[in-house]
Amino acid sequence: MIIGASGQIGTELCSYLRDKYGSHKVIASDIREGDDDLMEAGPFEIVDAMDAEAIEDVVIRYEITDVYMMAAMLSATGEKFPMKAWNLNMTSLFNVLKLAKEGKIEKLFWPSSIAVFGPSTPKHDTPQQTIMEPTTVYGISKQTGERWCEYYHRKYGVDVRSLRYPGLISYKTPPGGGTTDYAVDIYHKALKHGRYVSFLKEGTALPMMFMDDAIRATVDLMEAPAEKIKVRSAYNLSAMSFAPEEIAESIKAHIPDFSIEYEPDFRQEIADSWPSSIDDSEARNDWGWQHEYSLADMTAEIIKNLKIRNA
Ligand code: AKB
Numbered sequence: 001m002i003i004g005a006s007g008q009i010g011t012e013l014c015s016y017l018r019d020k021y022g023s024h025k026v027i028a029s030d031i032r033e034g035d036d037d038l039m040e041a042g043p044f045e046i047v048d049a050m051d052a053e054a055i056e057d058v059v060i061r062y063e064i065t066d067v068y069m070m071a072a073m074l075s076a077t078g079e080k081f082p083m084k085a086w087n088l089n090m091t092s093l094f095n096v097l098k099l100a101k102e103g104k105i106e107k108l109f110w111p112s113s114i115a116v117f118g119p120s121t122p123k124h125d126t127p128q129q130t131i132m133e134p135t136t137v138y139g140i141s142k143q144t145g146e147r148w149c150e151y152y153h154r155k156y157g158v159d160v161r162s163l164r165y166p167g168l169i170s171y172k173t174p175p176g177g178g179t180t181d182y183a184v185d186i187y188h189k190a191l192k193h194g195r196y197v198s199f200l201k202e203g204t205a206l207p208m209m210f211m212d213d214a215i216r217a218t219v220d221l222m223e224a225p226a227e228k229i230k231v232r233s234a235y236n237l238s239a240m241s242f243a244p245e246e247i248a249e250s251i252k253a254h255i256p257d258f259s260i261e262y263e264p265d266f267r268q269e270i271a272d273s274w275p276s277s278i279d280d281s282e283a284r285n286d287w288g289w290q291h292e293y294s295l296a297d298m299t300a301e302i303i304k305n306l307k308i309r310n311a
Contacts, residue, residue: 001027001058003049003092004070006034009111009165009214011173013068016215018042027062029055030071035173049092059104066222068109069096075115076267077177078138089141097148100158108160109222112146112234114207115139116164119273126275128236128282135273146233153232161221162234166207166278168214171302171309179270183208183247187302190251190258191310198244201264205246205276209239210293210301217289224287231282238278239291240298250299 002017004010005028015037017026023042031048033039043062047054049071058064071092078085093110100108117126118133134140152158167180175181182198189196217237248260283289293301
């Protein structure tokens with residue numbers, strides 16, 4: 001069961017799992033309907049991630065074994081609605097941790113984020129274990145969630161697994177309310193208008209990843225033998241790091257007239273509080289994580305596919 005299946009990660013995760021296991025083995029759910037492909041490809045249930053009874057009803061009805069809890073309010077929207085973000089991000093997690101504790105599901109995936117880090121964290125090659133003093137509500141909720149995941153594993157044997165996602169870039173589904181979203185929007189604006197106004201300033205390097213890599217990491221982590229999972233809070237996960245001018249350069253290789261301007265807004269402060277690169281050697285050593293896409297590979301793939309889609 002995927003909760004939050006109509007969202008940026010949920011949509012692609014759902015189609016990957018359906019290709020792998022068969023459409024009817026994967027139950028999509030969200031508070032709102034998803035795109036036509038998602039709705040037509042297999043079972044879909046309207047479920048509010050805050051509603052424990054509704055989740056349990058689907059779990060029992062479909063005999064769910066694994067749950068991916070992908071519903072969340074991200075960093076930028078979270079700063080506008082702090083209590084809403086806190087309530088959604090924590091209640092949705094507790095709802096599924098409880099089901100796992102009661103033995104009603106076998107395995108749980110819950111996404112964490114580089115937002116668990118803060119301005120006092122070492123900025124380059126941020127290690128797995130380090131100072132974590134997040135300054136956003138989203139980051140505080142992710143750090144707290146990590147502690148609870150580890151607690152439920154240690155105390156009740158819950159098989160919960162998690163990754164600290166970097167900024168995720170997809171051309172298939174739009175992101176919503178994140179600080180790293182500019183790196184998705186830039187491709188659409190490059191093809192449509194040949195220019196982009198970035199809400200992060202030049203030199204703001206952040207850890208990023210192509211969605212295909214993130215989906216593979218998620219499913220690989222869930223399928224790894226339990227004894228290989230040594231971190232039960234959340235694993236650092238990394239592929240590439242770049243600043244707005246670097247992604248702009250990679251786009252110029254395909255669209256030579258493309259130009260970028262900078263008009264930083266409130267999201268600059270959030271980006272400045274996060275690491276610029278991540279050391280994910282524990283994920284690589286423990287369960288064999290390897291990314292595939294570099295910035296150049298990702299840009300080529302996205303531009304090729306958006307051109308086909310827009311033709
Ligand atoms: C955000 O920008 O809020 C997210 C994240 C890094 O978790 N993409």
